[in-house]
Amino acid sequence: MSATLLETRQITRRFGGLVAVDGVDLDVAEGEVHGLIGPNGAGKTTMLNLLSGHLPSSSGSILFADADVTRHAAEKRAIAGIRRTFQNLKLFKELPALDNVMVGLHASTRSEIFHALLRTPFQRREEREIVERAREALDFVGLGPFADKAAGSLPYGHQRLLEIARAFVARPKLLLLDEPAAGLNGAESKALVDLIRRIRAAGTTTVLVEHHMDVVMPTCDRITVLNYGKLLAKGTPQDIRHNSEVIGAYLGKGSALKRERAAQEGAVHAAP
Numbered sequence: 001m002s003a004t005l006l007e008t009r010q011i012t013r014r015f016g017g018l019v020a021v022d023g024v025d026l027d028v029a030e031g032e033v034h035g036l037i038g039p040n041g042a043g044k045t046t047m048l049n050l051l052s053g054h055l056p057s058s059s060g061s062i063l064f065a066d067a068d069v070t071r072h073a074a075e076k077r078a079i080a081g082i083r084r085t086f087q088n089l090k091l092f093k094e095l096p097a098l099d100n101v102m103v104g105l106h107a108s109t110r111s112e113i114f115h116a117l118l119r120t121p122f123q124r125r126e127e128r129e130i131v132e133r134a135r136e137a138l139d140f141v142g143l144g145p146f147a148d149k150a151a152g153s154l155p156y157g158h159q160r161l162l163e164i165a166r167a168f169v170a171r172p173k174l175l176l177l178d179e180p181a182a183g184l185n186g187a188e189s190k191a192l193v194d195l196i197r198r199i200r201a202a203g204t205t206t207v208l209v210e211h212h213m214d215v216v217m218p219t220c221d222r223i224t225v226l227n228y229g230k231l232l233a234k235g236t237p238q239d240i241r242h243n244s245e246v247i248g249a250y251l252g253k254g255s256a257l258k259r260e261r262a263a264q265e266g267a268v269h270a271a272p
């Protein structure tokens with residue numbers, strides 16, 4: 001069995017009287033793709049924000065690579081190897097795609113930026129390496145030919161891939177993807193499945209928040225289900241697919257899981 005890379009213990013986040021994440025124990029094994037699913041408002045994005053350090057927790061703890069990172073700021077967690085994408089894309093729309101990816105590699109401290117401005121030979125070599133690595137990341141997500149295009153001029157699906165390239169370029173230990181399939185068409189979703197598998201093969205562990213079961217089910221090794229901020233279930237895609245509590249929590253809302261089941265039934269009926 002793989003080692004645990006990320007662990008939350010009774011992690012909780014309150015917004016006034018609302019408990020958005022309520023005492024959740026999450027375990028993510030090194031090397032896996034771990035799905036985080038649940039109905040709208042279940043607390044998935046809040047959970048990602050807690051993991052990345054974009055929100056402080058109200059109580060509970062977060063262990064990453066055996067270190068307690070509960071009180072660490074997002075920048076410190078990024079340096080430790082936790083990178084993320086955002087549900088609402090946070091690209092520099094006027095800048096070329098390549099520059100957007102380079103941002104994922106540039107140091108964030110003032111002193112390092114100061115040294116970069118001096119442009120010593122070492123700095124120039126480092127800059128060439130940054131460009132090279134950014135190009136590799138663009139190629140990896142299939143956006144190599146668009147390196148010089150302004151991010152905002154790319155089709156929406158490409159912008160989603162660009163956001164992943166920026167998070168992945170530093171080869172993080174843990175990649176947090178917040179609804180990467182939102183707004184993608186069928187072909188783009190299939191390409192995303194392939195990309196997530198290749199990210200896994202490259203050795204990066206992923207936590208995937210997603211409503212699209214056609215992306216979650218074929219990519220995830222294990223899934224954690226949240227409902228009203230609480231842990232509802234955890235298990236393999238097979239376990240989750242047949243868990244009556246999960247089906248119940250989704251079916252009432254005409255949810256992704258229901259659509260997926262309908263599609264599967266359609267496929268079964270259509271089979272010769």
Ligand SMILES: Nc1ncnc2c1ncn2[C@@H]1O[C@H](COP(=O)(O)OP(=O)(O)OP(=O)(O)O)[C@@H](O)[C@H]1O
Nearest residue numbers: 015018019020038039040041042043044045046047
């Ligand atoms: N900054 C905030 N201030 C107040 N309430 C918030 C804040 N962020 C989230 N919430 C509330 O916390 C709950 C969980 O929200 P969250 O966005 O984490 O859910 P989600 O599972 O990601 O939903 P969705 O699938 O719709 O993105 C919701 O009731 C939401 O309104």
